């Protein structure tokens with residue numbers, strides 16, 4: 300990376316590019332649409348069940364960790380497809396490992412969500 304002079308304009312451009320990346324991700328990736336749907340559903344249920352500030356922190360980190368790993372996984376898949384469109388054992392391993400990162404964050408987020416929401420849902424069902 301070559302050193303460049305700091306400028307507010309170039310920092311604003313960086314934000315613009317990052318938002319363009321986010322829009323592309325949610326428009327083109329099927330998994331991104333699923334993550335967005337799950338995130339919105341979680342936020343709606345969180346509002347209905349009146350999460351505490353600490354619970355909101357856990358939920359927001361869980362949502363952002365899944366979306367962030369999916370963004371990185373999508374980038375890695377894109378680079379892999381660009382440099383090696385043909386099937387290749389090394390590319391398979393790279394893609395599988397990147398997908399495993401999403402799997403890990405999805406599992407830990409599901410556990411955190413279960414710990415937070417299951418007692419609230421059971422309480423709402425059995426203690427009306």
Ligand SMILES: Nc1ncnc2c1ncn2[C@@H]1O[C@H](COP(=O)(O)OP(=O)(O)OP(=O)(O)O)[C@@H](O)[C@H]1O
Nearest residue numbers: 330372376383384385386387388390391394395398
């Ligand atoms: N070029 C390749 N060579 C070998 N195996 C590949 C190759 N491309 C994909 N695969 C295998 O297929 C799997 C799915 O890859 P693909 O690029 O289709 O991801 P995807 O299904 O779009 O993933 P995601 O669901 O995360 O979007 C990879 O994890 C890998 O095991």
